[in-house]
Amino acid sequence: MDRKILFFDVDGTIVTSDHIVPESARAALKKAQSAGHILIINTGRPFRHIEPQIRALGFDGYICSIGGHILLNGKDLVYRTIPYAEAAAIRDMGYACGMDMLFESEQAIWMDERCTSVIARREFAWLESIGVPAFTDTAVPDFAFDKFVCWPQENADPERFECMFSDRLDFIRREHSMREVVLKGLSKAGGMKTVMQHLGFDCEDSFAFGDGANDLPMLREARTGVLMGNAPEYLRKEADFVTAPITEDGLALALEHFGLI
Secondary structure, eight states: OOOOEEEEOSBTTTBOTTSOOOHHHHHHHHHHHHTTOEEEEEOSSOGGGSOHHHHTTOOSEEEEGGGTEEEETTEEEEEOOBOHHHHHHHHHHHHHTTEEEEEEOSSOEEOOTTOOOHHHHHHHHHHHHTTOOEESOOOSTTOOBSEEEEEEOTTOOHHHHHHHTTTTEEEEEOSTTOEEEEETTOOHHHHHHHHHHHHTOOGGGEEEEEOSGGGHHHHHHSSEEEEOTTSOGGGGGGOSEEOOOGGGTHHHHHHHHTTOO
8 A cells, every 4th residue: 555644634524523533533543554654633723732632643743723833753843933022912903903812822822801702712611621721811921822713893893903914914714703813824735745845745645634614725735635524515616525524434434435544
């Protein structure tokens, strides 16, 4: 069997909305690695925000924070972050434009007490429950972040916010009016290119598995892009193959379909 490099999103691809890794997915990933394939997580989450049960699956590397942090065999290959002065300016303008914001970093999760978003508060509480240090006071010198997500409040001006930082940040539109915000030029596809070049893989030997809008660059970059059956309907035309939903053994079925296990 030819050796391939496989890139996986986390949420909705490996783990369900209830934070459960299906047993079929666990077994399939183990088989794929035993067959000699290289398995890489490619996620919007910072590394520290990846659940222990995911890290315990034994991946060969991690592309985190939409390509801002890349780890291979436990060592940093790339790490980009936003320091305090710039982070504070982004935070202040965000609130001036009526945005709720959840700030993510390798060190912590930050949510200012002004945040009213129910989704943000739920995510903040969950990350705190799995051991991510969580803070509500952003007016401190060590406030910094690698990326953030934001939602417009009522009467917000998200376009003004985006325009103010369009030369420095990329705003990725997600569901529920959410924006996932990263340093300019970062993407899951860019992270893939860096990893493949470092490991000596050609794009022809790559597969990507995902389920969301921020996975599109990854699906397009890979030789074969696989979309989970639980993904939104409008994304299906972007994939080379659509498998079953994660809750119906979709990941294992896709790996079997392509003869990877």
